[in-house]
Amino acid sequence: MPKNSAPSTTSTKRSAVRRRGQHVLLVPGITLVLVALGFFVPKLTADPFLISFVPTVLITMLASMHVWLLLRVNLLSFASPPFMAVGGYVLALVAMNVTSNAIVLIVACLVVPAVLAIPLGLVLLRLRGTYFALVTFVLAQVVVLIVVIAEGPLGGSSGLSGIPPATLGATQFAAGGELVRFSVIVALVGMGLAATVSIVWRRHFAALEENEPLAASLGLQPWRYKTYAFISAAGVAGLAGLILINQLGNAHPDSFAPLSAVNHVAASVIGGPSFLGPALGALILAWLVHVFASQAQYSQLLLGVALILVTLFAKRGLTGLVVDAAKLLTRAISRPGSPDAEGIEPRSAEGDTTTRVHTTLTRRESVTTGDVVLSVDALSKRFGGVAAVNGVSLELREGDILGVIGPNGAGKTTLINMISGAMVPSGGRVTLAGKTVTGSSPQMMSRHGIARSYQQTSVFSSATVRENLRRAQAFSKRWVTDEELDELLRETGLDARLDDIAGDLPYGLQKLLGLLLPLATRPAVLLLDEPAAGLEVSERGRIDQLVEWAAVRGSAVLLVEHDMDLVRRICPRLLVMDTGKELAHGTPEVVLTNPDVITAYLGVADDEELADIADLIEPSVLAEPAAGTHREEEIHRG
Amino acid sequence: MGEFLQTMIGGLTLGAQYALMALGFSLAFGILRVINFAHGAFYVVGGYLAYWITNEVGLPYVLGVIVAVLGTAAIGYVFELFIIERRIDDHLATIVMTLGASLIGGAAMLSLFGAQAVQFEGGLTGTFRLGGVFVPHARVMIIVVAGLAIAAVYLLLYKTQVGNALRALTDDREMAVAMGMRPKVLFPMAFAIATGLAGLTGALVTPQFSLAPFVGEHVLMISFLAVILGGLGSLPGAVIASVLVGLVEAFVGTYVGGSWAPLILFTGILVLLVVRPSGLLGHRTIIDA
Incomplete structure (x- = not known):
């Protein structure tokens, strides 16, 4: 037996690429980029396009992050619009009636959807994957209908307008660079939450996504971690609603159309399972919508085609393609002088050890x-x-x-x-x-x-x-x-x-x-x-x-x-x-040697034959049960 | 009493239309285990095909209906054979791909016919009286067609060899293939029947409701309701649930008020899921063990 081989020496390089832990490195990177975007872009350009485009991308990104988080536990959710609606209307109600303090608003828009998700999760997470997808779609309709009917508190189908923008001290996050900065900060809170959840429970999530029965048989409680994912995903979507309504200044049920979830699913799927996936997907989606602003059918067509192509040919999405391309590149660079040793790894002489096993082990007593x-x-x-x-x-x-x-x-x-x-x-x-x-x-x-x-x-x-x-x-x-x-x-x-x-x-x-x-x-x-x-x-x-x-x-x-x-x-x-x-x-x-047992295995019923067979055969022959013979024999006898 | 009867008949005809809408959706799930998010898009495409043949080409409505059925069935066949079939075992993947198809279908209708609803009369006009209640001929026809379609699907699944083969493939694909059944022939066919039913529904029902690229959403929603209420994969469950949805909508609409009807339905379904997660007639299999 090979006792001397020290663990963790072989092929660490290759497996490191696939390890989920690498996301830990990605998060600070994205954070930096986003902060830079938020604080420098408006100052440098004051570009009216970017001032509306950046919040739009961030809203889609957070909404896609909702879908992404639940995809990590193998659930497809169309519940981004309803939780966005909860976040958005919480913002409207709190800002109009209580305070427009930005910190209070962020906390409220994160916590209220998350708390609502607990009883909902209790019900919905008992359902299997496909069913869950259908029911989240129904949930999206219910929330819109509730808003429409609640004419008093929520303004019904005409919506709520005149919502004051979030403030912090004297700063109003209403327009221009301030609006962008506020949106970026909210997005960072949401991404921070999603990153924390998906890193802390990465093993649980990965196991649920890959092999739930095995994970459960090892003691993981699937329901519990799905609930964690659902609660945090609801909070993230709530923040998306916050940015949206703060940007619009009015809350209207049309902003939370159930079918907009399709865009979030699309961005999440096209982006891929990497933590960067939703960001990339949202960027592409927002860009498509912007380019084809006057001809929505073309962006819709491209999105549809992309969804099918990604599902068929790039299961790990665009970020997966990038990772694969990077791997190919590094392999191409490192090829000279380092032949792929893994395939020809010498195998220990297993035969020797096993023969010894046969001779040394004696059967335990009952x-x-x-x-x-x-x-x-x-x-x-x-x-x-x-x-x-x-x-x-x-x-x-x-x-x-x-x-x-x-x-x-x-x-x-x-x-x-x-x-x-x-x-x-x-x-x-x-x-x-x-x-x-x-x-x-x-x-x-x-x-x-x-x-x-x-x-x-x-x-x-x-x-x-x-x-x-x-x-x-x-x-x-x-x-x-x-x-x-x-x-x-x-x-x-x-x-x-x-x-x-x-x-x-x-x-x-x-x-x-x-x-x-x-x-x-x-x-x-x-x-x-x-x-x-x-x-x-x-x-x-x-x-x-x-x-x-x-x-x-x-x-x-x-x-x-x-x-x-x-x-x-x-x-x-x-x-x-x-x-x-x-x-x-x-x-x-x-x-x-029990006749009944031999009959069950070999389908022999005759007493004489039985005696012969019991004498003749090695019990190991029983390892190949003669399927069907049993029944045939019975028929012959009858 | 007259109002009650009118509501009752209105609810039943609505229910029959919903049953027709949900039938193809339920079939696709029952046989292929595919949640067809493009079901509404196929309905819309069927509606526009019939509209195009009838109003723009100028052929009889009957021909329009036939073209709608064959056209949507052909698209469904090709879509299953070349796209769905490659990821048939991955439920999330099939959902995402049918979503893609739904976007493509909607986009195609949008660019061909525009975003505005078109005026589509259909073939049958006129009404007749039934015990003081007015019933449009077209609705009677829809009820008859819905009944025939349900019976045909039932006979196909439970009384023919093809139906046996399809159900065997659903139960245990690997084993059924080993026994000589050919999913590459049967599954596209089953999906084609499902999308053909969606097209048929579109051709028959859009003159009653309205025809625009986005109306498929409502059909999809009704289908969801019917299968969740009736139990995923249960054909009789979907039919009964459809009629129930139609009745609830009619009665709540008459006696309570329009916008409460869907809310009561949807909330009722969420409550039902707590009490009986497998739906009215479903199996317990939808719940994780």
Whole structure:
């Protein structure tokens, strides 16, 4: 095993480009540019065009930032106009009735929409992505309708006019350079908020955007971070409304047309997921609108075409294209003398280590004493009329390993899904250390100490291995010690690939990383869904070690697997499932010679044949269940 | 009593029009899982095609309707095949691309026909009396067509082999493809039917309401309401919800006041989402587990 390789040496350069942390550097840069724009442009030019153009760009930018923030948690929002309306009308009401102090106005226009977003988020964020998009559209209509009907306080469809401009001391931010400066400051507040949120919770957001089920199974509460994003996005949109109404001097429902959200979505998508995206998108949009001021159809046409082209060919938007171009450039410059070494990285002699694994590991004894950690009682799941799992019961103690086998469609994965919280059982009970947890969400299950792996590889594939681990650590309540993590990394061979992008790893290593993440949360119960599926034989030995590693540390392991050799090696106890029911339960020797089990796997019913087969075959043959034969045999018998 | 009956019939005819509007939208989502933000644009394009054939070319209205259906279906087919299909698994991407298509469609109508609403009479004029209530012929025709279209879509989806294949592709695309179904043929076809329905609705309904490049927004909104209320992906749900929306609009409009109707509807929907997030007839699947 390669013990000497020091982490963080390989390919840091390449992965650094993709790391989200770089945004930290971008923010001060944008700030400087904007401050410079705000303070010098009007003085130098006093250009009437720029005096109206800069606030317009900033309004679109903040509104797009609303969309952008929610896109970071994989939600598409059309709610920029309604929150802008809230901000705008708050400005109008406060400035007309209370005070026109700029600081008070900024705080009010940020806080009121954000506070309103809390109850709204409670309702809307329960909805799945596409539904959320539709409902935010409806919300936009509702807010306009409310404004129209509220003729008394909000002026109805004729709007409110004569709103005093924001002031600070003797300065009035009404027109000219003052207006631009005020708009820039408000925009900076909004961008500062968006930047803070997207940096502080960058791991949570990135994980939600990329692989929400995995994040939840590691303990992240998706709803919570979506709510954070929604609240801050509402505040940012409120500030956009502030700039808009302060610039116009009157508030009118037409300024917050629900369809204007399409422009904000467009700017955000065309700009791309980089923090600079909304700024670039807003600039392009405002420029288009300005150029085609008298022929709106052309800017609309170009925008539509751009939306489709960007979605098809530049998923990371224009800023993504710039980053890619920059990467190509640096590669072209640095090419002489530095061949790409990553592709030909020498691999350690894995074969040797794994053969040793086979010979040194002995099967653990079945655990019969100690406290029951996980107790599953008559668990069932029905899909329509089909019972995928039908009254399965089992118990696991500390350090226990239970293998669950059965033909495809026996309900093994459904069983894991119910215990891990991914599916709500139709009946039965799951008890963890005496506490009933039936039907809890995946993140609650994770918090209770139930961790799972997935049948297909499930990692944060655009992040490095190191970042995958950091995310898991950030989401989970429990975590291994540094020494234990080093040990796990060595055992999986991932220690040499810490700075590689997870999605670029070979399949086997991705699968092992998918195992390592739940393992590193030091679970009380570890559910493994076919950990060996898709692995090379030489890599399968690592599974033995990982399971052993967890069991020694007191985890109760439930292992679903088709590889009979592996199951016989490490499981002292087997549960065989067929068509959702328990078929047999006991030691591998007893279970695998059980006639019912052999029938389920091979579809043989005749007693004589059974005896022959039990004598003849190696149990490993059972690894290939003969799908269909079972049914055919039944028909023949009937 | 007369007022009540008039309102009732008005609400039902409005509901039938809304059902026709929502049908194509619901179909596109039910089969392709695509939220078609261009649905309103296809409606407008259908309206203008029928208008162009009838008023500018001078052919009979029936021909205008046929051209509108075929034209919008053809555009939908090409759009699905070459654009949507490439990102079919990414829900956000399909929303963004249909938004793009909607902008393009609106821009095209704007540059061809101008921003002003055009005078589009349609083919049927006149009204008849039904128990003291006046009902325009055109509305009766819309109700009949809406009924036929709903029945046709239902039969297509649930009683034909193509329908079975389409539903199989919706359930598990990978498996359905492995079984020999061809999404590259079936999905563009399904989308073409959905956009063709939008075009048909545009050709039939714009003479009743109005025809301008921006009227698609209202249709899109009604479609949203119908599918949210009825449950995303549920065809019967969308139809029932459409009729409900029509009735609420008519009754609130008569007895409470015009601008309250949409507010009551929209707020009612937000409340419904709290109580029953899957809509009236929807499955529980829209909620994150």
